[in-house]
Amino acid sequence: MTVMPDKKTEYEESATSWRELDPEEVKKGIMAKYPPKVARKRSKHFVVNKKKDEQSYEPIQANVRTIPGIISQRGCCYAGCKGVVMGPTRDIINLTHGPIGCGFYSWLTRRNQTDPSTTPDGHNFMTYCFSTDIEDKEVIFGGEKKLKQAIQEAFDIFKPKMISVFSTCPIGLIGDDIHSVTREMQEKLGITIFGFSCEGYKGVSQSAGHHVANNGLFMHVIGQDDTVQEGEYKVNLLGEYNIGGDEFIIDELFEKCGIKIISTFSGNSSVDHFRNSHTADLNLIMCHRSINYVADMMEEKYGIPWMKINFLGAKSTAASLRKIAQYYGDQKLIDRVEEVIAEEMVDVEKAQADVQTRLKGKLAMMFVGGSRAHHYQELFNEMGMQTIAAGYEFAHRDDYEGRHVLPSITVDSDSRNIEELDVEKDPTRYNPRIPEDEMEQEERHGIKLKTYDGMMPDMEENFTYSIDDISQYETEKMIEIYKPAIFCAGIKEKYMVQKHGMPMKQLHSYDSGGPYAVFKGAINFYYEIDRMINSKVWGHIRAPWEENPELAAMYANE
Numbered sequence: 001m002t003v004m005p006d007k008k009t010e011y012e013e014s015a016t017s018w019r020e021l022d023p024e025e026v027k028k029g030i031m032a033k034y035p036p037k038v039a040r041k042r043s044k045h046f047v048v049n050k051k052k053d054e055q056s057y058e059p060i061q062a063n064v065r066t067i068p069g070i071i072s073q074r075g076c077c078y079a080g081c082k083g084v085v086m087g088p089t090r091d092i093i094n095l096t097h098g099p100i101g102c103g104f105y106s107w108l109t110r111r112n113q114t115d116p117s118t119t120p121d122g123h124n125f126m127t128y129c130f131s132t133d134i135e136d137k138e139v140i141f142g143g144e145k146k147l148k149q150a151i152q153e154a155f156d157i158f159k160p161k162m163i164s165v166f167s168t169c170p171i172g173l174i175g176d177d178i179h180s181v182t183r184e185m186q187e188k189l190g191i192t193i194f195g196f197s198c199e200g201y202k203g204v205s206q207s208a209g210h211h212v213a214n215n216g217l218f219m220h221v222i223g224q225d226d227t228v229q230e231g232e233y234k235v236n237l238l239g240e241y242n243i244g245g246d247e248f249i250i251d252e253l254f255e256k257c258g259i260k261i262i263s264t265f266s267g268n269s270s271v272d273h274f275r276n277s278h279t280a281d282l283n284l285i286m287c288h289r290s291i292n293y294v295a296d297m298m299e300e301k302y303g304i305p306w307m308k309i310n311f312l313g314a315k316s317t318a319a320s321l322r323k324i325a326q327y328y329g330d331q332k333l334i335d336r337v338e339e340v341i342a343e344e345m346v347d348v349e350k351a352q353a354d355v356q357t358r359l360k361g362k363l364a365m366m367f368v369g370g371s372r373a374h375h376y377q378e379l380f381n382e383m384g385m386q387t388i389a390a391g392y393e394f395a396h397r398d399d400y401e402g403r404h405v406l407p408s409i410t411v412d413s414d415s416r417n418i419e420e421l422d423v424e425k426d427p428t429r430y431n432p433r434i435p436e437d438e439m440e441q442e443e444r445h446g447i448k449l450k451t452y453d454g455m456m457p458d459m460e461e462n463f464t465y466s467i468d469d470i471s472q473y474e475t476e477k478m479i480e481i482y483k484p485a486i487f488c489a490g491i492k493e494k495y496m497v498q499k500h501g502m503p504m505k506q507l508h509s510y511d512s513g514g515p516y517a518v519f520k521g522a523i524n525f526y527y528e529i530d531r532m533i534n535s536k537v538w539g540h541i542r543a544p545w546e547e548n549p550e551l552a553a554m555y556a557n558e
């Protein structure tokens with residue numbers, strides 16, 4: 001059901017520009033609709049971006065359970081584990097142990113692409129949906145037997161290198177021991193088989209599932225192959241999922257600069273690349289939330305430093321390339337990176353000047369992912385647009401406020417639910433890639449390592465909002481008050497936003513668009529947004545509530 005927007009307050013009616021609106025008053029008006037207890041809770045997630053002191057911003061509450069009854073953007077733990085992290089890997093059979101509904105609706109819900117030609121056996125299982133399809137009988141008598149049969153069948157037909165099994169809610173509730181089944185089948189079949197306890201109810205959001213998936217890869221896969229590959233500057237790309245082909249063009253750009261990607265976690269990925277990833281010199285983090293702990297663990301165990309980068313937006317891409325070159329401190333790489341940037345920026349600047357004539361000053365809102373709502377603001381800035389409100393569906397406080405808040409984040413029972421691994425130096429493979437003192441100081445050639453400032457410092461102070469796990473009601477009110485030119489979110493919000501007569505850009509799967517990463521992708525994005533915003537079709541849309549403002553209903557027994 002779509003919530004009908006309430007009438008505007010007199011205060012909102014009298015404002016002629018969004019800059020005349022006092023964000024605190026707007027927030028108060030929106031919260032007033034909730035019962036007092038709900039309003040108190042939601043107020044902590046809905047903050048006006050402003051500084052509290054030199055270093056800190058107003059704190060935001062994140063990573064706590066959605067209030068029942070509120071329509072949320074979030075996905076479940078299983079969706080994060082199976083769909084987001086493991087889904088984009090082409091040569092693993094990802095087998096859902098559970099009802100077919102969980103399996104089917106987590107099948108290719110994101111447009112991850114892959115290139116099987118670079119894998120020796122050419123395996124690509126991403127187009128299949130594997131599930132044990134448990135039914136009443138297994139819910140009553142247990143599903144372990146059916147799971148063993150399913151693993152055997154998948155092995156007999158496809159001969160994969162690896163099978164992973166995902167527990168859904170009913171499996172956790174009936175208590176099937178997927179780990180003993182996978183151990184037994186691994187012994188029997190002689191390939192890597194392991195399970196993820198990622199029951200949907202296990203965490204606050206899909207973020208818990210990312211953590212379970214990453215821990216599984218770290219324990220069972222990373223470090224299995226010590227082959228040292230050719231290449232001067234070897235990196236892993238962490239938190240990049242190749243939606244719409246983003247990883248392909250990042251890879252192309254890196255090749256032009258002379259940088260080699262050993263493994264991407266987990267877009268365009270393969271089991272062999274994961275197994276060899278501990279041989280890279282540097283880890284680059286795109287989506288901070290989905291993977292920052294893997295970078296920490298790889299540093300601890302193998303001595304690989306990490307830094308945060310962003311390849312969305314031409315300016316951010318140039319800055320990230322310069323950061324990587326500076327880290328290595330090799331003049332040859334620094335010069336090559338500058339040449340590539342100069343070459344690519346010619347077309348970028350031409351496109352920016354063109355779209356700015358039609359887009360300058362327009363407003364955008366974005367509520368997506370665990371770094372995307374931050375990263376995409378760069379692209380909108382480059383078009384001369386202003387992001388008025390942004391937020392995440394599964395972020396934690398550090399993704400908004402920066403990693404300096406980590407010590408002040410309370411560890412609650414939901415966080416304790418997800419296993420934290422005890423990591424030690426690998427006795428034979430630990431090899432610090434930079435001098436130990438630089439590792440300790442977390443700085444190399446003036447480049448800060450192991451840090452991320454979060455989204456808030458990059459948003460305009462006093463006028464803009466960070467909104468965590470935005471509800472449908474808040475979404476509709478913000479649209480009604482600010483009338484943004486475009487709204488970015490996922491499939492669940494798509495049609496509700498379009499009914500307001502405005503374009504909605506999906507940033508989880510891009511619909512049919514992309515790639516949008518690096519310089520070439522930035523140009524694609526500018527023209528896609530230009531086309532969407534300036535299409536005349538939105539002016540012809542009438543939402544149902546504009547014609548029939550009230551829906552009346554009766555109870556059947558009335």
Ligand code: SF4
Pocket residue numbers: 076077078079101102167168169170199200201
């Ligand atoms: S919440 Fe549970 S039942 Fe629902 S999709 Fe996730 S795993 Fe399946």
